[in-house]
Amino acid sequence: MRLIRFDDWASPVPPVRREVRSATPELDEGKPPVLFVPGFGHGAWAFAEFWLEHAAGRGFPAHAVSPRGHGGSGTAPKASLRAYAHDVVQAAASLPRQVVLVGHGAGALVVERALARYPARAAVLAAPVLGGWATFGAAVRRNPGGTLPAIFGGRLRLSRRQLFSREVPDAVAKGYVGRLGRASARAQWQLLLHRAPEPAVGDPPVLVVGSPDDRVVPPSALTSAARRYGGAPLLFPGMGHDLMLDARWREPIDAILDWLEKGGS
Amino acid sequence: MTTSTDHDSATLWRDGRPVYDRGETVCVVGAGPSGLVAIKNLREHGFGVDCYERETGVGGGWNWRHDRSPVYGSAHLISSKPFTQFPDFPMPDDWPDYPHHSQVLSYLERYADHFDLRPHVWFGTEVVKVEPADGMRWDVTTRSTGGYGAERTHRYAAVVVANGHNWSPNLPAYEGLDDFKGRVVHSSAYKDPAELRGKRVLVIGGGNTGCDIAVEAAQQASRCWHSTRRGYWYAPKYLLGRPADQFHDAILRLRLPLRLRQWLLQRTLRLAVGDLRRFGMRRPDHKVFETHPIVNSQLIYHVGHGGIAPVPDIRRFRQYSVELTDGTEVEPDVVIAATGYRPRFEFLAPEALAATPEGRPRLHLHAFSRRHPTLAVAGLVESDSGLLPLVHWQTVAIARWLRLREAAPQRAGEFWTGAVAKEADRRWTGAKVQDTPRHWFEVSHVDYLRALQKMIDGLAGARA
Ligand SMILES: Cc1cc2nc3c(=O)[nH]c(=O)nc-3n(C[C@H](O)[C@H](O)[C@H](O)COP(=O)(O)OP(=O)(O)OC[C@H]3O[C@@H](n4cnc5c(N)ncnc54)[C@H](O)[C@@H]3O)c2cc1C
Ligand SMILES: NC(=O)c1ccc[n+]([C@@H]2O[C@H](COP(=O)([O-])OP(=O)(O)OC[C@H]3O[C@@H](n4cnc5c(N)ncnc54)[C@H](OP(=O)(O)O)[C@@H]3O)[C@@H](O)[C@H]2O)c1
Numbered sequence A: 001m002r003l004i005r006f007d008d009w010a011s012p013v014p015p016v017r018r019e020v021r022s023a024t025p026e027l028d029e030g031k032p033p034v035l036f037v038p039g040f041g042h043g044a045w046a047f048a049e050f051w052l053e054h055a056a057g058r059g060f061p062a063h064a065v066s067p068r069g070h071g072g073s074g075t076a077p078k079a080s081l082r083a084y085a086h087d088v089v090q091a092a093a094s095l096p097r098q099v100v101l102v103g104h105g106a107g108a109l110v111v112e113r114a115l116a117r118y119p120a121r122a123a124v125l126a127a128p129v130l131g132g133w134a135t136f137g138a139a140v141r142r143n144p145g146g147t148l149p150a151i152f153g154g155r156l157r158l159s160r161r162q163l164f165s166r167e168v169p170d171a172v173a174k175g176y177v178g179r180l181g182r183a184s185a186r187a188q189w190q191l192l193l194h195r196a197p198e199p200a201v202g203d204p205p206v207l208v209v210g211s212p213d214d215r216v217v218p219p220s221a222l223t224s225a226a227r228r229y230g231g232a233p234l235l236f237p238g239m240g241h242d243l244m245l246d247a248r249w250r251e252p253i254d255a256i257l258d259w260l261e262k263g264g265s
Numbered sequence B: 001m002t003t004s005t006d007h008d009s010a011t012l013w014r015d016g017r018p019v020y021d022r023g024e025t026v027c028v029v030g031a032g033p034s035g036l037v038a039i040k041n042l043r044e045h046g047f048g049v050d051c052y053e054r055e056t057g058v059g060g061g062w063n064w065r066h067d068r069s070p071v072y073g074s075a076h077l078i079s080s081k082p083f084t085q086f087p088d089f090p091m092p093d094d095w096p097d098y099p100h101h102s103q104v105l106s107y108l109e110r111y112a113d114h115f116d117l118r119p120h121v122w123f124g125t126e127v128v129k130v131e132p133a134d135g136m137r138w139d140v141t142t143r144s145t146g147g148y149g150a151e152r153t154h155r156y157a158a159v160v161v162a163n164g165h166n167w168s169p170n171l172p173a174y175e176g177l178d179d180f181k182g183r184v185v186h187s188s189a190y191k192d193p194a195e196l197r198g199k200r201v202l203v204i205g206g207g208n209t210g211c212d213i214a215v216e217a218a219q220q221a222s223r224c225w226h227s228t229r230r231g232y233w234y235a236p237k238y239l240l241g242r243p244a245d246q247f248h249d250a251i252l253r254l255r256l257p258l259r260l261r262q263w264l265l266q267r268t269l270r271l272a273v274g275d276l277r278r279f280g281m282r283r284p285d286h287k288v289f290e291t292h293p294i295v296n297s298q299l300i301y302h303v304g305h306g307g308i309a310p311v312p313d314i315r316r317f318r319q320y321s322v323e324l325t326d327g328t329e330v331e332p333d334v335v336i337a338a339t340g341y342r343p344r345f346e347f348l349a350p351e352a353l354a355a356t357p358e359g360r361p362r363l364h365l366h367a368f369s370r371r372h373p374t375l376a377v378a379g380l381v382e383s384d385s386g387l388l389p390l391v392h393w394q395t396v397a398i399a400r401w402l403r404l405r406e407a408a409p410q411r412a413g414e415f416w417t418g419a420v421a422k423e424a425d426r427r428w429t430g431a432k433v434q435d436t437p438r439h440w441f442e443v444s445h446v447d448y449l450r451a452l453q454k455m456i457d458g459l460a461g462a463r464a
Helices: A006-010 A051-057 A081-093 A106-115 A133-142 A144-152 A170-179 A185-192 A219-228 A250-261 B033-044 B101-114 B208-220 B244-252 B258-272 B299-304 B388-407 B409-421 B445-463
Strands: A019-023 A034-037 A062-066 A100-104 A122-126 A206-210 B011-014 B017-021 B026-029 B049-053 B121-123 B125-133 B137-144 B152-156 B158-161 B183-186 B200-204 B223-227 B309-311 B314-317 B322-324 B334-337 B375-377
Touching (some): A006 B244, A034 A051, A034 A081, A034 A106, A051 A250, A062 A081, A081 A100, A081 A106, A100 A106, A106 A185, A122 A250, A133 A144, A133 A185, A133 A219, A206 A219, A206 A250, B026 B137, B026 B152, B033 B049, B033 B158, B049 B125, B137 B158, B200 B208, B208 B223, B208 B299, B208 B334, B244 B258, B375 B388, B388 B409, B388 B445, B409 B445
Parallel strands (some): A034 A100, A122 A206, B026 B158, B049 B121, B158 B375, B200 B223, B223 B309
Antiparallel strands (some): B011 B017, B125 B137, B137 B152, B314 B322
């Protein structure tokens, strides 16, 4: 825990217009709000497709935030991971009750950083891209054309095969891929070279979910992420990287909500 | 037989009165910002908490509805957002750099709701006595605010006092004050600039309150004299286009020696604000950081417009006038004494806080009683920055200390002897802070947080 925070004090992250999409249950059952954080290139829309409504249907106020430069949020070509985490913490603190943070893909890396600045009730890392060379190596092997340009500041392009299982109709998958934007070059580099996040505040329980057939995150990465938080990953075989958009999107979100209902442990 | 009411369980006795045992629960006195963050951090560390608050709402001094609130209509923060907010619950991005006092209140109310703190607060309940009990526990006696209703005593495992120190007015005993026919109020009772409209006003005191009120008077009153007993450094709210405190921390992070920082900041202020003697004000009789910082961009502006006449200290009051130390006399209708506040702990024996004869508690890190390991005070500091982040970390340290005591009593004992009990009083600032009554607990936020960091790390080490 670091108490001296000159970055936060002397150079606060500049404000930006932020997109938050929400679905709230008809009746407030007192369940904690869930805030979804998309990965690089995705926006709040990715959760607005199925997960938000589904979570609200199960009584959880559900929200998704687009970090700056993503979805409908303001542009930010030079944004850093710190700025993305700032956006998440701002969105979390604007909600009426202590929230659960759910980060998907590189959004999980952003959530880990947000956890150091906001005591979430619980956190879920879904198909977490926590960076480092191993992940990069796997991505280069699977999709060299989409991955290598990112080293030179170009856009990181994930392919349909990486993101979705075959069960998603081609036209639908193409539609999603067409909506993808990009993270800033700086944030893409930070994915490779970043300092370990500061420890989470408030000691929240953390769940890792993913698919052994994810072509972005290798199973070993899921296991080691879960181990860092003292658990094992919940696995959903046969799904692509984009758990919230794949054909069987219902299974992981139900498992996450079940875990939360059991008190997140 | 006693039937238990509210949150009571097994009954003990003290001097023939029933004492309701609250087990391992910790008691927090006050639900101002310091009390709220204490509840939150204690809960986060697994403690049950009962908080007593004499008012009917949260927010302490920032809740202008409270009869003891020191805020006045125009009060805006002097610390910019990053220094004011709790480090784990930021103020909204679309708020200004220096929010209005009503925004601070709404921030604190949202904090209380977000972390569900209100169920732990007993509102309208005043703590009247806090006494040590067997086993390093505490008997806390409460009653309804205003004194009606029966007193009730509960026994707690620990007490965190967060009663604030900006509510008990310090009104100097001036010669002739009783004969003065004009109106004299302490700034704590001043709320609305309309009170000054068309009046001749004398404002005493060069703290932030005195400067703010002088600025209001410049715009409302027919005349305004501003009396200070020394010259000060007046920092503007912005330096080089950034909030002054952010500018200052950009320098601080370079870890320049204090002398060099003082020189650099004094240069910057001389360039940005100018030589105050041109405005008829005195040259500061001390270096920058040696008094609690004043942040006010408008004071000098209004002096320049003739709306404020800077004058020296008060010598005495007469029936219709006030004589100043330079021999001149002024004839105000209203005198506002913005002469600060004094900490007060009327529910605690002075020995508990090892208070000096002047009533200054002598605590480790201004927070931990050296004699009673289960008694702590939160928020009893003044700093060159915002207060809330400091109190946040104080209460994290308090919670971790209490946890260690519970989990590993022996190691806790060793930690206490080594790190707390023997540690001498010290100042958590390198600057030679002026020796006036308000400055004994002035700290530099960086020095102070480094010390708290050391304690928090030490507690983690002792636990491992
Ligand atoms: C005009 C003004 C402007 C300020 N501006 C800034 C600023 O810009 N930045 C900054 O960081 N700080 C500022 N401060 C300092 C301010 O005091 C703190 O921000 C903060 O309010 C202190 O919080 P606290 O909880 O310690 O005390 P308080 O806010 O005073 O709260 C104490 C609470 O305890 C309760 N209480 C007291 N005694 C008892 C009892 N016996 N039983 C039960 N309840 C009790 C009180 O009712 C109150 O609710 C300013 C102060 C003033 C006066
Ligand atoms: N806008 C804001 O955010 C804001 C506004 C107001 C207050 N505050 C904060 O609230 C706290 C209290 O501020 P405050 O201004 O009310 O009080 P303060 O900081 O204690 O200032 C009191 C002033 O009165 C003077 N004084 C004290 N006793 C005197 C005496 N006997 N004769 C003549 N002068 C005397 C002091 O002089 P010395 O210099 O000699 O001690 C000082 O100038 C501070 O932390 C302050 O920063 C913030």
